[in-house]
Structure formats: structure tokens, C-alpha cells
Amino acid sequence: MTLTKTPICNFGEKAKDFNLLSTEKKKISLDMVKGDNGTLVMFICNHCPYVKAKIDAIKQIHEKFKENIALVGINSNDSTEYPDDSFENMKKIANEKGIKFDYLVDEKQDIAKKYGAVCTPDPFLFDQNRKLIFHGRIDNAMNPDDTATENTMQKNIEKFLAGEKIEKDFEPSIGCSIKWKGQQT
Numbered sequence: 001m002t003l004t005k006t007p008i009c010n011f012g013e014k015a016k017d018f019n020l021l022s023t024e025k026k027k028i029s030l031d032m033v034k035g036d037n038g039t040l041v042m043f044i045c046n047h048c049p050y051v052k053a054k055i056d057a058i059k060q061i062h063e064k065f066k067e068n069i070a071l072v073g074i075n076s077n078d079s080t081e082y083p084d085d086s087f088e089n090m091k092k093i094a095n096e097k098g099i100k101f102d103y104l105v106d107e108k109q110d111i112a113k114k115y116g117a118v119c120t121p122d123p124f125l126f127d128q129n130r131k132l133i134f135h136g137r138i139d140n141a142m143n144p145d146d147t148a149t150e151n152t153m154q155k156n157i158e159k160f161l162a163g164e165k166i167e168k169d170f171e172p173s174i175g176c177s178i179k180w181k182g183q184q185t
Contacts (some may be wrong), residue, residue, distance in 0.1 A: 010132070011131075011132050011133065011135075011169050011170075012131050012132060013131065013132045014130050014131060014132075015030055015039060015041060015124070015126045015130040015131075015132070016030070016111065016114040016115055017029060017030045017031075018030055018074070018104070018106070018111045020074065020104035020105060020106055020111065021087070021104065021105050021107075022102045022103060022104050023087075023090050023091045023094040023095075023099075023102075023103045023104075023105075024102075028072070028102050028104055030130075032102075033070040033071075033072045033102055034070055034130070035065075035066075035068055035069045035070035035128075036067070036068055036128065037068040037069060037127070037128050037160075037161060038068070038069045038070075038125060038126055038127050038128055038133075038157075038160065039069065039070045039071075039072070039125075039126045039130065040061070040065075040069055040070070040071045040072070040123060040124070040125050040126075040153075040157075041072055041074065041115065041123070041124045041126070042058065042071065042072070042073050042074070042121055042122070042123040042124070043073075043074050043075075043076060043112055043115070043117040043119070043120055043121065043122040043123075043178065044058070044073045044074070044075060044103075044120050044121050045075045045076075045077045045082075045084075045085045045120045045176075045178075045179075046075070046084050046085050046089050046090060046093045047077075047082055047084035047085055047176075048120040048121075048175055048176040049144040049176070050119075050120065050121060050144055050174065050175035050176060051120050051121050051175065051176075052144065053141070053144035053145070054121055054138050054139070055097055055099075057138050057139055057148070057151070057153075058071075058073070058121070058138065059097070059098065059099065059100070060154075061138070061153055061154060061157070062100060062101045063100075064154065065154075065157050065161075066101075068157075068161055069125075069157055069161075070101075071101040072101060072102045072103075072104060073099070073101060073102070073103040073104065074103075074104045074105075074106050074111055074112070074117075075090055075103070075104070075105050075106065076106040076109045076111065076112035076117065076178050077120070077178060077179040078109070078179045078180060078181045078182075078183065079107075080181070081179060081181075081183075082179050085179070087105050087107075090103055090105060109178075109180060109181060112178055117178060118177060118178060119173060119174070119175040119176060119177055119178060120175045120176050120178060121138060121173060121175050122173050122175065122178075123135070123136065123137075123138060123153060123173065125153070125156065125157065125160070127160070133160060133166060133169060134153075134156050134160075134166050134169050134170070135169070135170050136152065136153075136168075136170055136171035136172060136173050137152050137153070137171050137172065137173040137174070138151075138152060138153045138173070139151050139152050139153065140152055142174050152171055
């Protein structure tokens with residue numbers, strides 16, 4: 001496990017399109033997951049202890065805001081070196097954990113690179129025009145065993161939906177590095 005902080009990115013930048021296979025065996029594009037008010041693109045995986053610790057918070061975000069903000073999970077990890085992140089295991093985890101948002105596999109890792117994603121979880125919040133308005137953490141629990149005292153992503157989505165300015169457009173997420181193909185382990 002490698003602890004990685006997300007880099008600062010270009011706010012106002014447009015969401016990058018994708019056409020990836022979901023755990024439901026359907027090809028899903030960015031257009032298919034666009035919410036009425038915005039889209040949350042979240043790079044996640046199966047084996048990362050940070051994602052495991054946040055999966056209930058991620059599901060809660062989806063349930064609370066699904067009428068306004070579409071959420072999509074993308075797994076970009078090299079499943080050759082990390083078999084827990086294989087497509088078959090993605091389907092199993094989605095079923096076991098009751099994931100109701102699209103969970104996609106980025107087998108070529110192109111989408112993670114286009115977004116500048118570096119860790120799991122690594123969330124990118126876009127407005128209705130698909131412009132980046134927040135990149136950062138789900139909550140302030142910075143270790144898998146910590147208890148969150150602030151739901152950062154929910155708070156920022158609520159502000160955005162209320163027409164208020166998100167005070168910090170970047171609050172680094174912390175998690176395991178994306179497992180790139182050819183990366184030394």
C-alpha cells in the first residue's frame with residue numbers, strides 16, 4: 001500500500017469523456033451518467049483499505065444526491081498485478097456491497113491518466129456544464145480506521161446545489177496509489 005495525496009488540478013476544466021464497461025456488462029459513457037446538476041467521477045478499486053473504509057460514505061453520497069448529481073466509480077488498477085481488482089471481482093464487490101451507481105473498469109488506464117487521478121479514492125466533482133468545481137476528499141478521516149467528523153464531499157455538494165461557493169475547491173484526498181501497468185510493486 002502506498003499513501004498518495006492527489007495533485008492540484010485545473011478548475012473549470014471539462015470532464016473527460018469515456019466509454020467503459022460496467023459491472024452490469026454495459027458500455028457507459030460520460031453522457032450516460034450526467035446528472036441534472038452535476039457529475040461526480042470517483043476513481044476507486046476493490047482492494048484499497050481507504051476505499052473499503054469509504055464505501056459506505058460513497059454509497060451515502062449516491063443515495064442522498066442521486067436526483068441531482070450522477071456518480072460513477074472507475075477502477076483503473078492493473079488487475080494483472082492486483083487480482084482483487086479484476087473485473088470479475090468488481091462485479092462480486094458491487095453485488096456484495098450493494099453498489100447502485102455505475103462501477104466501470106478502465107482496463108487501459110487511459111481515463112485515469114486523462115483525469116490526472118493518482119489514488120483511490122480520488123473524486124472529481126463537475127457542475128452541470130461538466131466543469132470541475134471540486135477535487136478532493138470524501139471526508140476528513142485521513143486513515144482507514146479514523147472516524148470522520150466532517151463529510152467534506154456532501155458539504156460541498158450541498159453548497160453547490162444551494163448556489164453557494166465551495167470555499168476550498170481542492171482538499172487532497174489520501175489513499176493508495178493507482179496501480180499502473182508496469183509499475184514496480
